[in-house]
Amino acid sequence: MTRLQITGADELAADMKAMIDQYPEEASNALHEIAEEFNNDVNSKYPASYKDSGKSSLKRWKIEGAKEGNSHFVTSTNRAPHFHLVENGHEKYDFHGHYTGGWVSGKHYAEKTREEYQDKYPEMIEQSIERQLEKHNL
Secondary structure, three states: OOOOOOOOHHHHHHHHHHHHHHHHHHHHHHHHHHHHHHHHHHHHHOOHHHHHOOOHHHHOEEEEEEEEOOEEEEEEEEOOOOHHHHHHEEEEEOOOOOEEEEEEEOOOHHHHHHHHHHHHHHHHHHHHHHHHHHHOOO
């Protein structure tokens, strides 16, 4: 009869269990961190005229997240009441609300950043998972 003894199997199982138990909270934290980084990336794309002229209200973001079973999601919303006008464009009106003709093109800062994150997001999540594995010695 051959006997096989594996040293450290119990510690490995304990580390894996700890990671599984902590994963939902750590994954949610990672999503919130990525959402904050997304917001910072959008804000960095605003031209200096928006940053320096007191129009910094465009940089007001709200991050909300929810957990439903095993699915996690985060929404990032700009709370500035005129953000959609700057992002998507608008017709021209004078101070009194009279239509003056013409169109102001949208800047599409958030759209450009979303497109960047299509490629960037999987790498960011992979790095988060790798950090979790390292943290739990796996």
